[in-house]
Amino acid sequence: MKPFNSWMIGNGNQESLAGRHRKGKAWRNLFVSSLVIGVLSLVVLLFSIVDQTMGWIVVEYKNQPSELSLQPLEALNQDELVGILQDNVTARRFKALNQAIPFTDRSTEDILDLITEEVLQPSVVMSYRLSMGIFNREEMLADAAERYPDAELKFHLWIKPEFLNRPMSSNPLFAGIRPALLGSLFLILITIGFAFPIGIGAAIYLEEYADQRVWFNRVIQANIENLAGVPSIVYGILGLAIFVRALGGITSGSFVGIEGGNGRTILSAGLTMGLLVLPVMIVNAREAIRAVPQSLRLASYGLGATRWQTIWHHVLPSAISGILTGTILTISRAIGETAPLIVVGAATYLTSDPTGPFSKFTALPILIYNWTTRPQEAFRNIAATAILVLLIVLLTLNAAAILLRNRLQNRI
């Protein structure tokens, strides 16, 4: 029997319907597999990061706890602990510690931490990943017993609240990211403060005022789009030349009376980062402004509104959610940017917090880069932990962007 639609299939040189469906399915499978590849690589990335943020470590002490006291240290009272501390550090160091915070004001845990840091001086000689400790426990135990028969093997959580609140240190056990985290946040504030108003202003001009028929405006627009693709290192070099060198008098803060600094400050880095994101910001904001329906503008003009009233009351409120989404996505790219910061002169080792726009600085990506280049295994653990913190900051920013956008869209 001929199929009922044989007249549609007609002469034999047309593809059969089953063949066309097969082709469609093949494409669909291709798309699904690309999604699977993407998701898989993301999972592997996250796993390998989280895997290193906790695990088993082998610790060796410079001074064994058993040499300090017959009882376990935890069982001693505060006065005894202070006594131990006094016996085992130099008199000058003891005085300095007392001056920072008097021992009478410190808690017992705090003094225990001090003893650990100043007297015991533990160092991580070997670090095993979480997955190794779980799935290859026997192998790990055998390895540790063979290579470090005297040392202690214990579980250690690298990601912990103190990690956020400690300055950098040459000992991974006591290292934290506070100066870098604050530096990154400071940097982003300056970047937004610089790039957001300028980016929106330029986008408004290009979309609402500039005459597209003038060749000059078209050249500018094409070039802004090209600038968005310039490698970030080039912006770093530009920032070095302009903000660090040429405008060093301003960016070092010497014009407000801060002496002895140079242009390698947070301000220089923030402005450089601002330049870097500016083209992307402009392109994003223009897209958002262009998406505002023309009928809205006509309605406004038809009531006798001026151009600025139309922009301020109708175009910007309609575009703002798109502009903000674009901005936050741009900012989250900037927060992970490393190359321009190295060129502009981020400090690789900094134990003091940034205090203002004219202070020296470091940033999370710099710190991560620095830590990954160290030979000791444990630095890789804290680098992974810092990466996790960076990812959490990014996710928070993106979540904030989504919330903000939904809020503004639902306003009416």
Add this chain to the structure above:
Amino acid sequence: MMEREHTMALEVREMDFYYGSFRAVKNVNLDIEPRKITAIIGPSGCGKSTVIRCFNRMNDLIPGTRLTGEVLFHGQNIYATDVDPVQIRRLIGMVFQKPNPFPKSIYENVAWGARINGFTGNMDDLVEESLSQAALWDEVKDSLSKSALALSGGQQQRLCIARALAVKPEIILMDEPCSALDPIATLKIEDLMRELSVHYTIIIVTHNMQQAARASDYTAFFTMDTTDRAGLLVEYGETNQIFTNPKDQRTEDYITGRFG
């Protein structure tokens, strides 16, 4: 601007309009009667919408357009160099083809135009008055703070009319205001136009000949010149005369459906 000897609402003299180098409309001479409804009809592409947008300088917003000739409003050419188009658009309001309320509350839609034009009186009264004039008050009086986008198409279009009325214009231009509406909403708008014509001059572009015949006092028939594709005014007169006894063969062909 107030000169009493000009009794017409708008006087169009020798008006040509260009998009770039293309002449879209040529040699229009037209006197719009005050407080009447004037319909502009004609086949697609004859420049009806272009002509109506010339009456409140809406075409200024399109780059590369140019107008020669004069459009007199109270005896003054609205295209004179010292005239601000923003002022003209307040006095000559416009309702568009597709309802385009602002994405704000119903109240704000009406109040906004008055506010930006410096209205200092009682805004609540103005909103109620404008919505009542647009025959929408009874339907929305309990939901003034709701989004205007939640209204039906016909209600939205009446809201757009109320919005235009709130800035106290003298003339209301309507560019195919019913083309996106169903027949019942269309009839409501037509009734409304009739009521508004007591106080306002209304000019309406329509592609619907029945609508022009039903709702207007005067009709202008435009067509496209076959040689240079420019729109031109063929015949202008009382609606009754245009539809029952057209003087021009082209008008007769169009209204009897032989063409267009």
